[in-house]
Amino acid sequence: MLDFLIVELLFVLERRWRKLGxxxxxxxxxxxxxxxxxERITRGNFRLIERLLLPIKRVMKINELDVITNDVVEGxxxxxxxxxx
Numbered sequence: 001m002l003d004f005l006i007v008e009l010l011f012v013l014e015r016r017w018r019k020l021g022x023x024x025x026x027x028x029x030x031x032x033x034x035x036x037x038x039e040r041i042t043r044g045n046f047r048l049i050e051r052l053l054l055p056i057k058r059v060m061k062i063n064e065l066d067v068i069t070n071d072v073v074e075g076x077x078x079x080x081x082x083x084x085x
Contacts, residue, residue, distance in 0.1 A: 005044050012046060013038060016053050020060070022068055030069055037073040055079045 013035060014024050024031050042048035055076035056068060065072060 006039075009039055009044055009049075010035070012049060016049070017068060020053070020057055020068070022066075030067060033070040034068045034073050037070045037077075041073065041077050051080060052076055 010024075017024050024035070026032075038049060038052065042052060052073070053076075056072055058079075059065070059072050059075045060068065063072075
C-alpha cells in the first residue's frame, strides 16, 4: 500500500513540477530531498500538495531560484497553516 502511495505522489509531483517549468531527476539527491519534504509536510494529502505548490512557485520567484530544494519547500510550508509537523 505504501509503495502505491509513493508512486501516486511522484506521479502528481512530476506533473505539477512541469507546470512550474521544472523537471524531476530521479537520480538527483536534491530532488529526492524536496520530494521527501513534500511527503512529510503533506503526508500525501493531494489538497495540501496543491496548496503547497503556489508558495513554492512564489519562493522560487522571489529568490530567483531554478531548482526546487528542501529549503524552498520548507520556506513555502512556513507560509501555510496546515497543522503541526
